[in-house]
Amino acid sequence: MNSTVVTYLAQSNEYSAxxxxxxxxxxxxANSLVAFMVFAVASLVVVGALATIGGLGTYAERKISADLQMRQGPNRVGPYGILQFLADGVKMILxxxxxxxNADKFTFILAPFLCMVGVFATLAVVPFSSGFMLADLNVGIFYLVGMASLVGVGVFLGGYSSNSKWSMLGGMRGASQIISYEIPATITIVSIVLLAGGLSIKTLINGQGGLPQQWYLFHxxxxxxxxxxxxxxALAETNRAPFDLPEAESELVSGYHTEYSGMRFGLFALAEYIEVFVVSGVAVALFLGGYKVPFDLGTGAIFVEKLGLDAMIAKNIGQVLELGSFFTKTFALYYVVIWVRWTLPRLRVDQLMTLCWKYLTPIAIFNLLGCAVWMYAFDGxxxxxIIFESAAVVAGHH
Amino acid sequence: MFTNTLFLLSAVLTLGGAAAVVYTKNLMHSCVYLLASLFGVAGLYACIGADFLAATQLVVYAGGVVILMLFAVMLTGGSGNNINRYGLEKITAMGNTKTFFMAGLTAVVTSLVILKILASVFKSHSATVLTANEATVDKLGTLLATDHILAFEISSVLLLGALVGAAVISRPRKEKHD
Structure with a gap:
């Protein structure tokens, strides 16, 4: 059985009770029933938490952009304007x-849901901590790539069905951009899969350690x-600036979701912000050590040993530390994404395609070959x- | 229980999507239904424990092929005006009750004959035991790089040919000035 939130909880006495x-x-x-209920609750928690993160993402975006431009940003609703996203949500629903x-009604209604489904389906394999992930599939990272590609269909259909030239251009740009940039992203993922020797997200993370020199980033x-x-x-795949051509305000009004109003627009926006979180999380899991905490604090063994805590409580503390580690790194990347958006100017369409096909794709293929050679030459x-072993040899420690 | 539910859902999605692809008159909609059908096929793969195949189905078809089909359909102008200038429908029905009846009868007879031939094969074939969550990726990779290297190479040559062909077709032609 693969490790999931259920197998983690099944270790405790209360679960069996x-x-x-x-x-x-x-x-x-009642074993399956309880497992099903735990899964249902965990999925609800993940979806609810991620929807809140997506909402807070819009707030963060506005507040950080205000900071970068020496403005105040939202500051009326709640302390520091933090409840602004709730006010926005209520506005959108109402x-x-x-x-x-003249819109194609069927696809017009379907498009935002395709975007949402594509993003929320990827949440099943996002590794929040070693105990708290919904499913650890054997092909986890590959599944994530496949599900995320549904967003492209959603964007394209949204643009096509609106029957408006701006939406159409936005949708076409969005779809071509998403399927183009999938290639360097996937090839880079494959090069990390090569280092870890498995497609499961847990395998990818377990190949790394808590300290920066053990991350695949510095491998x-x-x-x-x-x-x-x-x-x-990933920036380009999520249609974030400087690659936000599909929704370029100055040329296309609002791109593929120009004709959408109310909550349908809200679903597009929410899907975008959650997708940014997901791709940041994937970058963390692939390169920045994922949920790993330094000195193996995540397993909780040290708390049992030094503080004499109950094994399950120690494990839970470890899980909380892991959650903290994952979310800290992911939010740091999230901040960088927003920071980049408000710093760099937008690319032109031809520059966008040049960057993808003439630079990123060859570099990604070169990296893949380089990683393979590295694994062969230096035994992984x-x-x-390598540096520290050679230093030890020089110093005479064998 | 779980596998049965998954199988039923996937089968309904596959067949329903496929039927909808054929019955809808809007080409764009049939692309969307095709997406549903392909998802169902991915679910069927997942049912028999072919996890890598299921994920590949999602990546290749949902991500690539359906978007390309949508693009192609869009560039042909869609099916917005299927009435010609005389007020007649350009796209006529594919047949009438008589032809549908004959076609259905033929299909049933043919499939029964084929099933009769194949029955011996199915009966001798023992049911595959689904081992829980066994990774298929390593085996697939090993087989592709050893036993089936020829098929692998042939398909890569085919793809290279397609790539070169696309580049040749889409390259701007040089005007000859002499």
Missing amino acids: VVAWLTKLIGFN KEDIIPA NPFAFIGFFVYFIA KSIYS
């Missing part, structure tokens, strides 16, 4: 839902370049361990 109690109550083996008369020079290739490609050792 609940299963035994329910089995006695309803008269048949707004009239307009479907243009070898190719992985270091690969991180930036992946990050740029990281650059840090």
Whole structure:
């Protein structure tokens, strides 16, 4: 059985007690029922938390952009304006839902949901901590790439069905951009898969450690370049500036969601902000050590040993530390994404395609070959361990 | 129980999507239904434990092929005006009740004959035991790089040919000034 939130909770005594109690109550083996309920609750928690993060993302975006431009930003609703996203949400729900008369109604309604489904389906494999992830699929990272590509279909259909020239151009740009930049991103992911030797996200993270020199980012020079290739490609895949051509305000009004109003527009926006979180999380899991905490604090063994805590409590503390580690790194990347948006000017369409096909894709392929050669030549050792081993040899420690 | 539910959902999605692809008159909509059908196929792969194949199905078809089809359909102008200048429908129906009946009968008879031939194969074939969550990726990779290297190389040559062909077709032609 793969490790999921259920297998983590099943280690505790309370879990088996609940299963035994329910089995006695309803008269048949309640194991699957409890597992199902735990999954349902965990999925609700993840979706709710991520929707809040997406909402807060809009707030963060406005506040950080205000900071960068020496403005105040939202500051009326709640302390420091932090409840602004709730006010926005209420506004969007209450707004009239307009479907243009000449729009293709079926695809017009479907498009925002395709975007949402594509993003929320990827949440199943996002590794929040070693115990708290919904599913650790054997093909986890590949599944994530596949599901995320649904967003492209959503963007394109949104642009096409609106029956407006701006939306159409935005949708076409969006779809071509997403399928183009998928290539360098996926090739870079493959080069990291090569280092870890598995597609499961847990395998990818377990190949790394808590300290920066154990991360794949500093494993070898190719992985270091690969991180930036992946990050740029991820920016483009999520339609973030400087690659926000599909929604370029100055030329296309609002791009593929020009004709959308109310909550349908809200779904597009929410999907975008959650996708930024997901790709940041993937970058963290692939390159920045994921949820790993330095000195193996995440397993909780040290708390049992030094503080004499109960094993399960120690494990829970470890999980909280891991959650903290993952979210800290991810939010740091999230900040960089917003920071980049308000710093760099937008690319032109031809520059966008040049960057993808003439620079990022060859670099990504070069990185893939480089990683393969590195694994063969240095037996999979990281650059840090090579330097320190040779230093130890020089110093006479064998 | 879980596998059965997954199988039923995937099968309904596959068949329903496929039927909708054929029955809808809007080409754009049939592309969307095709997406649903391909998702169902991915679910069917997942049912038999072919996790890598399922994910590949998602990446290749949902991500690439359907978007390209949508692009192609859009560039042909869509099906917005299927009435010609005389007020007649340009796209006529593919057949009438008689032809549909004959086609259905033929399909049933043919499939029964084929099933009769294949029955011996299916009966001798023992049901594959689904081992829980066994990774198929390593095996696939090993097989592709050893036993099936020829097929692998042929398909890569085919793709290279397609790539070169696309580059040749889309390259701007040089005007000859002499």
